[in-house]
Amino acid sequence: MSPLMLGLIAGRRWGGRIRRHLFPQREVAAWRALCKVAWRTPRYQQGTIRLLDYDLAYADLLSVVPQWEDVFVRETHAFSATEKSPRIIDCGANIGIVTLYLKRAYPSARITAFEADPVIAGVLERNMQTNRATDVEVRQAAVWDENGETTFAAEGADSGSLSEEYRGRATSEIIVPTVRLRDVLAEETTVDLLKLDIEGAEHRVLADCEPELGKVRCMELELHELTPGSRRVPATLALIARAGFSYAHAETIPVPGRDAAFSAMPPFPRCHPAWVERVYAWRE
Secondary structure, eight states: OOHHHHHHHHHHHHHHHHHHHHSOOHHHHHHHHHHHHHTTSOTTOOEEEEETTEEEEESOHHHHHHHHIIIIISOTTOOOOSSSSOEEEEESOTTSHHHHHHHHHOTTOEEEEEEOOHHHHHHHHHHHHHTTOOSEEEEESEEESSSEEEEEEEOSSSOOEEGGGOOSOOSEEEEEEEEEHHHHHHTOSOBSEEEEOOTTTHHHHHHHHGGGGGGBSEEEEEEEEOSTTOOOHHHHHHHHHHTTOEEEEEEEEEOGGGGGGSSSOOSOTTOOSOEEEEEEEEOO
16 A cells, blocks of 8 residues: 555544544533543532433442443443344443433333442432333342342442452442342343343352343343452353353453452552453354
């Protein structure tokens, strides 16, 4: 390729970047405005903010920043449904940003959204009602491998977890109801999308659900590797393949705040032994 042609291609790329910066998409513009407000807002303080066409209630505005970028800017939760009214189970819905995104893509979707933290679940319910997200059932419960109750480490934002899986900051420990996800799947004929983001509990829950995974068409998983000496992702991926899914690795997100859980750091200074791995799985 000639130097002139290379120069033209480079010029177009830079021109595109400049246009996107000066005239961003609405989702990007909303994210930039959100960033400016979030840095001035105290942590763990409830409020509301207008983003795009949504009146969004929040429990911690700073934690909304990466969620909004992930969901509405990068669109990491986009998926192609084969039905106009897909059945979606959203485990770990938090304040409902992913749920609202999926309802925007599929207004007739039937969604069950699980959130364990009662405060966050209240914000989730408010966001569904305020933004008229119909056919969304909000259930304040932790998905687990048995029905009952368990101790939950409430972090106050987006990182609460079942205590035995927890390796981070917790403001309080509370008792929350648990719902066996296997029983939920057993009641369904088909689940078009199962989203599982439950802060480390996904390995145990998926193992219990294996007999019912044949009803699930697609899965979006956040697999947490936070515990020293106990790598569970290989076994989880083997389970997914055994259940008949193809899968793809999307990205690995370091969790540097969890490194203190390791008694000895590796000899690589840029290495983070704790991470979250996003995996997409589907049936051919």
